[in-house]
Amino acid sequence: MKITAVESLILLERFHLIKVHTDEQVAGIGAVSPMNAHVTDAFVQKALAPLIVGRNPLDTERPWAEMYYQAYKLGPAGAHLNAMAGIDIALWDIAGKVAGLPLYQLLGGEFRRDPQVYASSMVRGLPPARRLHGRCRSKSRDSPATRSTRPHVGCTTTASTRRS
Numbered sequence: 001m002k003i004t005a006v007e008s009l010i011l012l013e014r015f016h017l018i019k020v021h022t023d024e025q026v027a028g029i030g031a032v033s034p035m036n037a038h039v040t041d042a043f044v045q046k047a048l049a050p051l052i053v054g055r056n057p058l059d060t061e062r063p064w065a066e067m068y069y070q071a072y073k074l075g076p077a078g079a080h081l082n083a084m085a086g087i088d089i090a091l092w093d094i095a096g097k098v099a100g101l102p103l104y105q106l107l108g109g110e111f112r113r114d115p116q117v118y119a120s121s122m123v124r125g126l127p128p129a130r131r132l133h134g135r136c137r138s139k140s141r142d143s144p145a146t147r148s149t150r151p152h153v154g155c156t157t158t159a160s161t162r163r164s
Contacts, residue, residue, distance in 0.1 A: 001022050001023060001024050001026070001056055001057060001058060001098070002022060002023045002054055002055065002056060002057075003020055003021070003022055003052050003053050003054060003055050003056075003057050004021045004022060004023050004053065005020075005021040005049075005053065006018065006019075006020050006021075006044065006045075006048070006049035006052065006053065006087065007019040007020075007021065008041045008044040008045050008049070010037050010038065010041055013037070014034050014037055015031075015034055015037070016031070016032035016033070016034060016037040016040055016041060016086065017029060017030070017031055017032070017086070018030040018031075018032060018044060018086035018087050018089070018090045019090065020052075020057060020087065020090040020091060020093075020094060022057055022094065026057075026094050026097050026098060027094070028057065028089075028090035028091055028092070028093030028094035028095075028097070029089075029090055029093055030085070030086040030087060030088065030089030030090035030091075030092075030093060031086060031089060032044075032082050032083060032085065032086035033082040033085075035082070036079060036082075039079045040079050040082050040083040040086070043071075043074070043079050043080060043083040044083045044086065044087065047071045047074055047080075047083075048067050048071060048083055048084065048087060049087075051063070051066045051067055051070050051071070052066065052067065052087065057091050057094045057095070058091075058094070058095055058098065060088065060091050060092060060095065063087070063088075063091060064084065064088055067084045067087065068080075068084065092106065092107075
């Protein structure tokens with residue numbers, strides 16, 4: 001199996017997706033950070049795609065190393081790593097499709113059934129109940145500094161959602 005093309009798509013002037021095509025009609029999709037989508041788009045098209053076309057998409061480590069070390073003088077952080085991440089995700093998507101397995105199994109299997117998540121409104125000055133928008137309840141884990149939020153569709157925010 002060989003990579004035949006790398007498609008870089010910007011949707012709604014914000015969302016950046018990568019689609020990696022293969023000669024066996026298996027395609028993988030990866031997402032790139034929406035920050036500076038036009039910069040990462042150019043990075044993918046001009047610097048990274050030429051390095052991986054013709055390669056085996058199932059050899060995920062070699063393309064990663066080539067993309068990193070061949071283009072590092074263009075700036076080994078920020079847009080470079082964001083663009084690489086989108087391609088890397090697309091390659092793992094192909095690997096999962098070929099193996100017929102979900103990605104988490106390819107990466108080592110299930111670790112937790114009930115993972116902790118972090119949610120932020122990114123709005124300061126709102127009381128906690130308003131930040132939850134009536135859709136979630138906060139649940140303390142381990143210590144007051146570590147919080148987990150579990151979404152519950154249709155739940156209402158009450159005083160019990162305040163931090164303890």
